[in-house]
Amino acid sequence: MFDLSGRTALVTGAGQNVGAGIATALAARGATVAVNDIDAARALETAERITSDGGSAVALPFDVTDGPAVAAAVGSLGPVDILVNNAGNGGAQRLTVKPFRDMAAGEWDQAIAVNLYGVLHCCHAVVNGMCERSWGRIITISSGAGTGGVNIGVSHYSAGKGGGLAFTRTLALEVARHGVTANSLALGLLATPDPQVTASIARAIPVGRTGTPLDVAAACVWLASQEASWVTGQTIQLNGGSITT
Numbered sequence: 001m002f003d004l005s006g007r008t009a010l011v012t013g014a015g016q017n018v019g020a021g022i023a024t025a026l027a028a029r030g031a032t033v034a035v036n037d038i039d040a041a042r043a044l045e046t047a048e049r050i051t052s053d054g055g056s057a058v059a060l061p062f063d064v065t066d067g068p069a070v071a072a073a074v075g076s077l078g079p080v081d082i083l084v085n086n087a088g089n090g091g092a093q094r095l096t097v098k099p100f101r102d103m104a105a106g107e108w109d110q111a112i113a114v115n116l117y118g119v120l121h122c123c124h125a126v127v128n129g130m131c132e133r134s135w136g137r138i139i140t141i142s143s144g145a146g147t148g149g150v151n152i153g154v155s156h157y158s159a160g161k162g163g164g165l166a167f168t169r170t171l172a173l174e175v176a177r178h179g180v181t182a183n184s185l186a187l188g189l190l191a192t193p194d195p196q197v198t199a200s201i202a203r204a205i206p207v208g209r210t211g212t213p214l215d216v217a218a219a220c221v222w223l224a225s226q227e228a229s230w231v232t233g234q235t236i237q238l239n240g241g242s243i244t245t
């Protein structure tokens with residue numbers, strides 16, 4: 001089950017954390033993985049680690065917000081069977097966190113660019129080829145912020161993540177008759193670099209712990225597999241049982 005041999009996967013933002021975990025897990029199941037990141041050194045590091053562990057991977061750095069760059073990179077790669085839209089900028093260090101009332105016009109641009117436009121550009125670059133070959137898997141990594149708007153101060157991130165999963169749901173309907181599935185994973189909070197913050201987040205999660213890249217990677221392996229061909233248009237809450245709307 002869940003054999004991905006012969007498949008080519010593109011994982012965006014795979015230079016570290018969740019994306020690196022997803023790329024590693026797909027490669028362990030036999031996929032050849034294109035490791036994307038805007039940070040070329042990070043992409044190369046993940047690709048080299050996968051290769052040294054016996055998997056098949058290439059680094060494919062580009063900025064998912066740059067449509068022509070996405071198209072050129074995907075064109076150079078050849079047919080993509082599995083796309084994981086993981087690149088995001090949810091980390092507090094990259095997002096302005098403040099109430100929407102205090103935001104100036106434009107302060108939301110980057111959140112929308114990465115979390116929504118990045119998904120559109122990458123899907124656009126691969127979806128016709130998937131439909132022509134009658135097989136494809138699209139997985140969009142979203143957030144509880146996209147389904148429930150759970151955090152005050154990140155309305156722009158919620159808009160981007162919510163847009164990404166709404167788009168993915170509609171795309172699923174459009175391509176369902178072509179052997180292509182499209183699903184989203186709405187993640188709850190994962191561990192942060194600060195153990196005290198992580199522990200306090202974990203206390204509010206029903207299973208008693210924050211998520212890990214492996215939790216996300218396991219769901220991606222399943223959704224990417226032949227066995228998940230009847231699963232499409234779904235947004236799966238991956239959050240340790242937290243209540244969502």
Ligand SMILES: NC(=O)c1ccc[n+]([C@@H]2O[C@H](COP(=O)([O-])OP(=O)(O)OC[C@H]3O[C@@H](n4cnc5c(N)ncnc54)[C@H](O)[C@@H]3O)[C@@H](O)[C@H]2O)c1
Pocket residue numbers: 012013014015016017018019036037038039042062063064065085086087088089090091114118141142143144186187188189190191
């Ligand atoms: N960590 C969490 O608690 C959490 C919770 C909910 C959702 N998410 C989502 O999960 C995904 C992964 O999160 P993470 O914690 O691993 O993030 P991270 O910030 O650790 O890693 C994201 C990677 O994406 C890359 N990236 C950023 N912008 C890019 C761009 N324009 N083009 C290409 N690559 C780009 C970064 O360089 C980085 O390597 C993101 O989409 C995030 O929004 C994370």
